[in-house]
Amino acid sequence: MVQIFAAQVFFICLRECLETSIIVSVLLSFLAQTLTSEADKPIYRKLVRQIWLGVILGVAICVVFGAAIIGTFYHLQSDIFSQYEYIWEGVFSLIASAIITIMGAALLRISKMRDKWRVKIAAALDANSAGESSPRGLRFLGEKYAMFLLPFVTVLREGLEGVLFIIGAGLGLPATAFPLAVACGLGVGALIGYLLYRGGNAGSLQLFLVASTCFLYLIAAGLLSKSVWFFENYAWNVAIGGDAAETGAGPGSYDIRQSVWHVNCCSPQLDGGGWWGVFNSIFGWQNSATYGSVISYNLYCIGVGAAFLAMYSREKKAAKTE
């Protein structure tokens, strides 16, 4: 089956777009709610323009930069680095996993962010309605153009994050798997943001954030497991002096000494992987699991679970003492 839809790329694009569109819709909503009078209309339009300018410029830079990076990696990978392919995939999966782990929790705290934004937006309003006599300076400029900067920086950050994630998670995929997944991910993310803007409330937004974060951490666990798997299989390829994948999914394609389980079917590596590829993307499924890949997966889950539990108890305690 020709892979035309890379599940992990879809999720990553969805998440990045979701975060961006939430921020944009929050800002737009706020402006719409605050600048209601006719007198405010010019400022309203000006600030709305800033927001969209920030978004579009951020997106443009990300697309150009992202395409350049991904293109370069694909080209280099196929020509020079093919023998080190597994090392590349291992390293980038590891980086992607690390980034998601660190940043993932932030998404859950979006509701907390609105206080910070409120202050920023108020300052922006002040700066924009001030006359020529008001003091200049970077801080002032920052406040004046906050409506541009906030979405711009957010899009840049999210976008570059997304590019790195995609490289890490999607390096082994054929180019055909990307367009549809990217388009769908961005589309769905934008749609959710729009729906939130129109009629969402805090409660269902949080549910969405929680669900998408759960998936992201499962993907990160899978990425760590796959990273270890890639390094182990690189060592195996070196040991047998060739490409283990050439022997298919049968005996010889894996190191019996490291094997925890092996089934001859259901390989996410062969023929694009099919549904097993999807399981591989989301859960890190391997038809040939090693001690390394299984143990790293479990340690990650335990570690992250413990970290969230710790954050939960700490905040609960902090709340109680208020």
Place this chain on the structure above:
Amino acid sequence: MLHALWLLLAFLHGAACTKTTYLEFNVTWVNRNPDGLHERPVMGINGQWPIPALHVTKGERVVIAVSNHLGNETTSLHWHGLYMNGTSYMDGPPGIAQCEIPPGESFVYDFKIDQPGTYWFHSHTRGQYPDGLRAPLIVNDPENPSKEEVDGEIVLSFSDWYHDLMRPLLASFVSVTNPTGAEPVPKSALINDSQNVTVAIQPGKTYLIRMVNMAAFASMYVWFQGHSMRVVEVDGIYTEPTEASMLYLTAGQRYSVLITVDPSGGTNIPFVASMDEELFDDIPDDLNSNVTGWLVLDNAKELPTPSNVDTFEALDDMSLRPLDGSAALDKVDRTITLDMKMDNLGDGANYAFFNNNTYVEPTVPTLYTVMSSGQYSDNPIVYGSHTNSFVLHGNETVEIILNNNDDGKHPFHLHGHAFQVIARSEEDAGSYSEGNTLSTPAVPLKRDTVLVQPNGYAVLRFRSDNPGVWLFHCHLEWHVASGLIATFIEAPLELQKTATIPPDHYDLCARNKPPVPTLGNAAGNVDDLLDLNGEPAPPQPLPAGFTTKGIIALVISILNGLIMVGMIAWYGMLQSPATEPGAGDEDGGPEGENQPLLAGPGPGT
């Protein structure tokens, strides 16, 4: 001591009757560099390497005392192609007909040769002969049908050559890191264990050229530039003279051809042996598969470089008819089907199988089991579950159907007999079935080593008129190591009556380290011959799917994943504005889940 006594007895007996040749073979390591690329230790006999061809005459008795002075390896010698009538215990393979000859020990081979032709002898210790312990064995025939024509005889041996010793190569071949069973690729090809060999000839003469392929692995295409060959012998069997411009010799095979040199002389004649690269798993850039020699008419003239050959078109040996016109054996009394394949076992290494069994040497050499198992000797069970043993009755027509379920070429060799090749299929013909028989030739090819095509079959027939224990195996030494061996126990009850195994053969077993038992079944069990507990066995098969370990690992991983997700969700919902302490107060808006993200009267107003 006993060995000296035996030699004395043999000498006396020999002096009384047949012409006897007495030889001492001291096997030692010597250093040689036959291809000029790499000096390495090789196994020489009496300090010589290349080991000179052994020439005997038909009807002679040969007594060879082999002393092992290698120091670090056991050894043995097998006489490839000799039927060993009545002397199966001199055939050579350890674990079958004798025990290994340990370092510092010796063993006397004593047998009569009643068959003319081109043969060779080589170590039959696992994986040993490619380290150099092999040489041609020529049995001269005063009644040779071509003798009128022949002005001179030339012996040419061909071989592949490795730069590494066999022991480390074997270890890396049968190993978890070689799961595809890729055979090591040789470094060069040799003629007469050398290169750029020259043989002096004279114009107008006809030469009988005896050719032996002593390779571990590579088959050879052989041709003499500008000269046609007349094949007159194949594996010791005289044939109707058959023209050929190129021959294909698998490891173990022999041909004798007549070449007549132009009376007007002319240029020196190059001849080439080229290794069949189709056998090689990969072909390194620096591999030279060709080796050239010259038939030299005039020393003053140059040795021309052989011209390139576009295609390899060798004689199909199925077209050779034995000179004695033996008709095809048609009433088959016993059919043995051997399905061969290569597969991996639980240690990750690649093994070779006959009928899903890979060969493992038994505790007691098979011949000694015959001699010590009384009336059970015709029950194949006593010979072991992992020896691919078949008991044949005497004087029957036996048919072997060999189905090659591997995509490689394999040469199969039978000890103790030459067989008729009733059929040999094309590549990819699949298994033999009654329907797809190619028509049986009236007078079929007869030889002792036959090529079977990838994913094809061969049908062989012979008469079981030679009581003994005879191996049937692939003659690629790598596959001998990975177990592609079957054992034929021919007329065991008869053998018990007629075979007199010299006592020092049994003593040799006692002097092995550790000592090898000589009584009992394949497990060494003397009391209950049908009880094979403790017999040597191959590694377990690979686990078929999820083992207990795998299922537990998977379940635990899933649980941990779910727990992690649970923690995230729990924490995430804590962040929700409804549960966030003090969050909604400042706005005075609605509490709980319906609180909008931003303060104010709601979007759009």
